[in-house]
Amino acid sequence: MSEMTGTEALARATRRLAAAGVEGPERDARILLAHALGVDRGRLLLALPAPLPAEALERFEAAVSARAARQPVAQITGQRLFRGLRLKVTPDVLDPRPETETLVEVALAAPFGRVLDLGTGSGAILLALLAERPGATGLGIDISDAALAVARENAEVLGLAQRAAFRRADWWEGVEGRFDLIVSNPPYIAAEEVARLAPETRDWEPRQALTPGADALAAYRVIAAGAPAHLAPGGRLIVETGAGQAEAVAGILAGAGLMRARIVKDLDGRGRVVEVRSVA
Numbered sequence: 001m002s003e004m005t006g007t008e009a010l011a012r013a014t015r016r017l018a019a020a021g022v023e024g025p026e027r028d029a030r031i032l033l034a035h036a037l038g039v040d041r042g043r044l045l046l047a048l049p050a051p052l053p054a055e056a057l058e059r060f061e062a063a064v065s066a067r068a069a070r071q072p073v074a075q076i077t078g079q080r081l082f083r084g085l086r087l088k089v090t091p092d093v094l095d096p097r098p099e100t101e102t103l104v105e106v107a108l109a110a111p112f113g114r115v116l117d118l119g120t121g122s123g124a125i126l127l128a129l130l131a132e133r134p135g136a137t138g139l140g141i142d143i144s145d146a147a148l149a150v151a152r153e154n155a156e157v158l159g160l161a162q163r164a165a166f167r168r169a170d171w172w173e174g175v176e177g178r179f180d181l182i183v184s185n186p187p188y189i190a191a192e193e194v195a196r197l198a199p200e201t202r203d204w205e206p207r208q209a210l211t212p213g214a215d216a217l218a219a220y221r222v223i224a225a226g227a228p229a230h231l232a233p234g235g236r237l238i239v240e241t242g243a244g245q246a247e248a249v250a251g252i253l254a255g256a257g258l259m260r261a262r263i264v265k266d267l268d269g270r271g272r273v274v275e276v277r278s279v280a
């Protein structure tokens with residue numbers, strides 16, 4: 001046992017994280033302490049008055065140092081809950097964001113059998129869709145082999161590996177056939193904006209997950225150009241967009257001959273998802 005109680009360790013960590021400029025330092029310290037102790041956050045209260053086991057204190061201090069260096073909590077704990085699925089998260093994948101659940105909801109509002117996820121990252125979108133549609137199968141593509149390894153592991157752990165294939169591709173390159181549903185949350189931050197992002201994102205998340213280069217909308221242009229040849233008749237393409245980009249992205253998709261562009265607002269009332277249909 002160490003000399004320090006959970007309460008003392010928590011107070012010290014909270015001060016350290018606040019000094020490092022972390023938003024919500026006490027919340028993060030609690031998550032990291034629960035992780036170091038291997039208990040649910042709900043049970044943390046019970047553990048606080050007792051001296052911390054030495055190994056737990058060591059794990060906690062390493063985690064707090066990482067957080068003080070602004071590593072995202074999900075990378076430190078190695079996991080993120082996304083639509084109820086526990087996903088593995090590493091520095092090789094984007095930490096799936098709550099707003100991306102809006103895209104999943106829009107996708108689930110109509111039936112589909114075969115789905116393509118362009119830029120799958122951790123596999124979050126594809127796996128959430130397959131988990132809720134037991135008859136569906138899907139393909140996730142990504143430019144990053146390291147991200148694909150995480151997506152495959154997530155599929156395996158969630159028991160979805162039989163219905164989810166993952167392949168390395170530069171957007172449409174090598175993608176064959178037609179899909180009822182194509183989804184994508186592509187990189188949409190202009191390269192020059194990256195320096196202004198929070199350190200958690202700028203310094204720790206994969207650059208190719210954040211920016212497609214100088215033109216923030218470049219990935220949408222490539223996705224729009226390839227979609228008509230890969231959508232089944234009546235199939236849907238649904239993309240997430242950056243704040244303030246939805247109208248421009250709807251225009252790009254309509255310009256590629258895709259129909260009935262619909263902008264869907266996220267939980268905060270901002271248009272962040274665009275849905276279109278194939279012409280047929």
Ligand SMILES: C[S@@+](CC[C@H](N)C(=O)[O-])C[C@H]1O[C@@H](n2cnc3c(N)ncnc32)[C@H](O)[C@@H]1O
Pocket residue numbers: 093094095096097100118119120121122123124125141142143144147169170171185186187188208209210
């Ligand atoms: C914003 S992240 C989205 C990850 C995941 N779909 C999610 O929503 O959490 C964008 C993903 O697109 C991938 N990507 C970037 N450029 C790509 C390209 N040229 N071809 C395929 N995937 C690409 C990145 O590696 C990254 O995993």
